[in-house]
Amino acid sequence: MMNRREFVGAALAAGAMQAAPLGMPIGCQLYPVRDRIPQDFDGLLKELAQIGFRTIETCSPPGYQKSGFTALESKAPAEIKKAMHAAGLRCTSSHYPLRELRTAMDERVEYAVALGLEQMVISSFGLPRDAKLADWAKAAEEANKLGEKAKKAGLRMGFHNHNTEFAMLEGKLIYDEIQRVFDPKLVQGQFQVTTISLGYDPAEMIAKYSGRILSMHLSDWSATTKKMAPVGQGSIDWKKLFAAAKKAGVKNYFVEMDMDAMKASCAFLKTLKA
Numbered sequence: 001m002m003n004r005r006e007f008v009g010a011a012l013a014a015g016a017m018q019a020a021p022l023g024m025p026i027g028c029q030l031y032p033v034r035d036r037i038p039q040d041f042d043g044l045l046k047e048l049a050q051i052g053f054r055t056i057e058t059c060s061p062p063g064y065q066k067s068g069f070t071a072l073e074s075k076a077p078a079e080i081k082k083a084m085h086a087a088g089l090r091c092t093s094s095h096y097p098l099r100e101l102r103t104a105m106d107e108r109v110e111y112a113v114a115l116g117l118e119q120m121v122i123s124s125f126g127l128p129r130d131a132k133l134a135d136w137a138k139a140a141e142e143a144n145k146l147g148e149k150a151k152k153a154g155l156r157m158g159f160h161n162h163n164t165e166f167a168m169l170e171g172k173l174i175y176d177e178i179q180r181v182f183d184p185k186l187v188q189g190q191f192q193v194t195t196i197s198l199g200y201d202p203a204e205m206i207a208k209y210s211g212r213i214l215s216m217h218l219s220d221w222s223a224t225t226k227k228m229a230p231v232g233q234g235s236i237d238w239k240k241l242f243a244a245a246k247k248a249g250v251k252n253y254f255v256e257m258d259m260d261a262m263k264a265s266c267a268f269l270k271t272l273k274a
Contacts (some may be wrong), residue, residue: 021242021272025054029256034068045087052266057093057254063100076213077114095123109153120150121158121190133170133177134264140181147186158190168199188214196236198223203244209249218255230261232268
């Protein structure tokens, strides 16, 4: 039987499921608020839940030791999972640098399963600026092998793009090349929608790679200020984007901005009918 705290958390999550775009709970990535983790992790989780978030994407503590996640290394995954559930949250995804998975994939899979994750996302290939197209393809092949291990454990592997992958190299768009190499049964994209700042319509890109995009990172882009803006306060057509995401089979989405922008973004997403 559920205790009172667990019941309240489940009720909050159920309410969010009914209101959010894609019929899924609104999620956020912890990275922008990582400075709060060592200070008051439980308080941070409660605040995010009060804002309206119901799912969390975190970052691997060993892989992000210098980014505020070291404080979670001393906590067992069951303890972190319990704290999130107590706040009415679920942790469904986590970021990992490729170099970390390259050396400790088995341990990270074990941790992910214990934490209750559904997705493991490669945050970066970590390639040098002078990397050739063949280097990108080689890293994508390596991701396929890691994705095979994740799949055997019941997890899905993703790859998070940055603007770097939307550069032309040797006459080809890097993102097109790595998507060509990825086996969609093993690795799918986590699409960073602010590629609109480079002239790429995120809805069109997601439609182009329908069935190959696992999740999205959300933040808006102001064509006026040339800076990121809270979701709903920039130039992205969110109804168009979520319609494309639904058709393409996107599984979830995470707002990735500072706390004030996350508050405004969540408020907008609650009203978005998509």
